Amino acid sequence: MLRSMKALTSLNVNFNSKNVENMEFMFSELSSIKNLTVKLDTHNVKNMFYMFGLCTSLKSLNLSSFDTQNVASMRYMFDCCYSLEEIDVSSFNTVNVKELYGMFHSCRSIKELDLSSFNTTIDVNCGGMFDSCSKLQRLDISGFHFPERVKFLDFYTEKPVVLIVNKDMEKNAKEQVRNNWMVIVK
Helix, strand or coil, X not given: CCCCCCCCCEEEEECCCCXXXXXXXXXXXXXXXXEEEEECCCXXXXXXXXXXXXXXXXXXXXXXXXXXXXXXXXXXXXXXCCCCCEEECCCCCCCCCCECCCCCCCCCCCCXXXXXXXXXXXXXXXXCCCCCCCCCCEEECCCECCCCCCCCXXXXXXXXXXXXXXXXXXXXXXXXXXXXXXXXEC
């Protein structure tokens, strides 16, 4: 829809989207955008693939109004949002999501991610979800429920990470984290 409008630096989006099911690439490649206000009815959306991908100048994003209960793909949703420092995804319900692969890939300025609202299970592909999030220092994945064999925490960070997990994930997390990371059970 707005893909590749590289000259935009600020945008306020508020329109009737109640019947929209696909928001793939909707705001992608807005490489100069610094301020983006998004108020959309997302309750029917099934696909958010690469929705904000390559918004390389975007500093913060509040998506707390998003209803994601029907979304199946959030793959690469924020890929290469290099300047993103703050993101609010506290309303995200991921019960139907099957793809989280690369969701925050290369969000290299973000220091904290609160994904405690994500109710994520084994059926989800979440490989590379945090790859190249090198500044990440705090990650709350206490809503994730994976058995021991799922590997998704193998990513490099410049500083130790405080990882917040639930009791079910404690063993899995402790086996995957780097030596200088701290695991807190919520």
